[in-house]
Amino acid sequence: MTERIDDQGGAFAAALRAAISERGVTLARLRSQLIDDGNPVSMATLSYWRSGDRQPEGPQSLSVVDGIEDRLGLHRGHLGGLLRASARLGTVAPPRLPFDEEREQRETEETLRELRAAPQDALRDLSTHVTVSVGAEGSVEKVIMRSLVQSTKGTISELPLIDVAPIETDAMSVISDVVGGHVDRAYQHPGRLLSGVVIALDEPIETGATTLFEFTETFPVGYPPRQSAWHATSRPAREALIWVRFHPDALPSWCEEYIETDDEYVSSMRSVRSGSVHLARHGFGPGVIGIRWGYDE
Numbered sequence: 001m002t003e004r005i006d007d008q009g010g011a012f013a014a015a016l017r018a019a020i021s022e023r024g025v026t027l028a029r030l031r032s033q034l035i036d037d038g039n040p041v042s043m044a045t046l047s048y049w050r051s052g053d054r055q056p057e058g059p060q061s062l063s064v065v066d067g068i069e070d071r072l073g074l075h076r077g078h079l080g081g082l083l084r085a086s087a088r089l090g091t092v093a094p095p096r097l098p099f100d101e102e103r104e105q106r107e108t109e110e111t112l113r114e115l116r117a118a119p120q121d122a123l124r125d126l127s128t129h130v131t132v133s134v135g136a137e138g139s140v141e142k143v144i145m146r147s148l149v150q151s152t153k154g155t156i157s158e159l160p161l162i163d164v165a166p167i168e169t170d171a172m173s174v175i176s177d178v179v180g181g182h183v184d185r186a187y188q189h190p191g192r193l194l195s196g197v198v199i200a201l202d203e204p205i206e207t208g209a210t211t212l213f214e215f216t217e218t219f220p221v222g223y224p225p226r227q228s229a230w231h232a233t234s235r236p237a238r239e240a241l242i243w244v245r246f247h248p249d250a251l252p253s254w255c256e257e258y259i260e261t262d263d264e265y266v267s268s269m270r271s272v273r274s275g276s277v278h279l280a281r282h283g284f285g286p287g288v289i290g291i292r293w294g295y296d297e
């Protein structure tokens with residue numbers, strides 16, 4: 001129904017999902033078996049590979065792929081042969097999720113520094129609602145975000161936002177229709193994976209006061225297709241909600257929700273028969289919640 005960002009990466013994920021399903025094994029059981037075989041791997045990594053959000057990179061990961069083939073009774077190369085040549089040579093692909101890998105942490109700090117973003121240690125997330133519209137091609141067309149925040153001390157006059165693209169790109173997502181503030185400055189990191197903007201509030205808030213703001217995010221020509229929606233917070237949030245609405249001609253073959261914190265990674269498959277899916281959490285953070293989807297042949 002739609003082209004994946006990388007056809008070979010999508011083929012690897014589809015083959016892995018099929019093999020796991022046919023053998024009736026859970027990711028947790030497979031991970032336990034791999035660890036027993038001397039192939040340590042995290043649940044998050046296995047889930048990324050199964051979804052197609054990432055693919056194995058580097059010698060250690062390729063050793064795990066060999067172990068998966070052995071444990072699932074597959075011929076050697078059944079999965080590994082579907083990887084890009086660059087992966088088999090051991091290069092590292094750009095990660096997808098924010099604040100997860102060393103590169104993202106470093107480039108986030110560098111982007112915030114270039115934006116001259118004010119420290120956010122006095123900001124409390126009260127409520128964030130993210131509404132995502134998926135187009136007929138299966139990728140995100142538009143995101144509307146509405147957030148209620150509070151100052152816990154001092155004055156807050158601006159808020160930084162960070163975007164992590166699916167892959168490196170020269171294009172930046174576009175923030176428009178801002179209510180409660182305006183885009184004051186923007187910056188794209190030279191690594192071409194992260195970018196950021198600073199929203200200046202119409203009315204700065206003092207200790208105990210709240211402000212409600214909203215904006216729309218769209219993606220220009222040249223921005224890589226995105227088949228995921230996530231919300232990252234660096235502090236506890238009272239309420240976080242993601243609502244993904246699919247075009248009727250682009251209902252995905254599979255859909256997965258995931259929650260990632262410093263202490264755990266949890267994921268589960270979701271039905272999209274109704275044409276939409278949502279994920280809500282109360283008292284969540286720091287961490288990432290998200291929904292991703294894909295299209296099998």
